[in-house]
Amino acid sequence: MVLVFGELVIIVFALVVTVGTRSASLGGMPITPAIPVDRGASADPAPDGPFVARLRAGRWGTVLALLTILLGFALGGAFGAFEATFKDGLTERAEAVRDSVYGGDAAKMKSVVDKSWTFYKRAHMHGGGIGGVALGGILLLAALQRPRRRARQAASLALGLGGLGYATFWLLGARAAPGLGGTDAAKESLAWLAVPSAGLLLLGLCAVIALTVIDLFAPRPST
Numbered sequence: 001m002v003l004v005f006g007e008l009v010i011i012v013f014a015l016v017v018t019v020g021t022r023s024a025s026l027g028g029m030p031i032t033p034a035i036p037v038d039r040g041a042s043a044d045p046a047p048d049g050p051f052v053a054r055l056r057a058g059r060w061g062t063v064l065a066l067l068t069i070l071l072g073f074a075l076g077g078a079f080g081a082f083e084a085t086f087k088d089g090l091t092e093r094a095e096a097v098r099d100s101v102y103g104g105d106a107a108k109m110k111s112v113v114d115k116s117w118t119f120y121k122r123a124h125m126h127g128g129g130i131g132g133v134a135l136g137g138i139l140l141l142a143a144l145q146r147p148r149r150r151a152r153q154a155a156s157l158a159l160g161l162g163g164l165g166y167a168t169f170w171l172l173g174a175r176a177a178p179g180l181g182g183t184d185a186a187k188e189s190l191a192w193l194a195v196p197s198a199g200l201l202l203l204g205l206c207a208v209i210a211l212t213v214i215d216l217f218a219p220r221p222s223t
Contacts, residue, residue, distance in 0.1 A: 058156025073129020
């Protein structure tokens with residue numbers, strides 16, 4: 001293994017020396033040293049490259065996607081440190097309506113509290129997962145050359161806003177379910193948030209797929 005590695009190093013070194021020698025002797029032209037460039041305080045900053053310029057078109061979606069990821073990570077850390085506190089909070093919400101909503105049924109109340117905790121965990125997982133997918137889609141849009149600025153803005157905003165809204169839906173659903181007597185009732189009460197968020201995510205993803213296919217497979221205009 002050591003001998004093979006040594007041989008590879010010798011071969012690479014020989015190639016480098018050969019290429020350097022041929023470059024120096026090509027055409028008998030002398031090699032002039034590079035002239036250092038004065039980058040004083042008066043020098044203008046380098047302009048944004050094309051990728052950064054295209055990314056700026058989706059800056060609001062980018063920020064929302066990062067906030068979604070932050071929400072997921074923050075919930076994960078909070079659950080790890082204060083899991084008992086979160087569960088006790090759900091139980092207290094259910095106990096407050098034990099007679100009026102659950103009719104004194106302790107088993108039903110416990111079932112709803114357990115499902116509410118599952119909603120909490122979904123908020124954590126959806127925040128990190130969907131936020132990461134949204135950010136990846138936005139970066140992919142910035143790498144494409146053909147989409148118009150308006151298309152980038154719309155798709156990026158749909159991904160960012162939809163991801164944050166959908167993760168927030170699960171978080172709010174977890175807190176609402178114990179007091180409403182079930183997770184189904186919590187979903188219905190938050191349909192105003194869940195449906196638009198899921199719709200925006202779907203539209204944003206479809207837009208990214210369509211724009212990517214066009215950019216990669218459509219014929220290039222002749223120059």
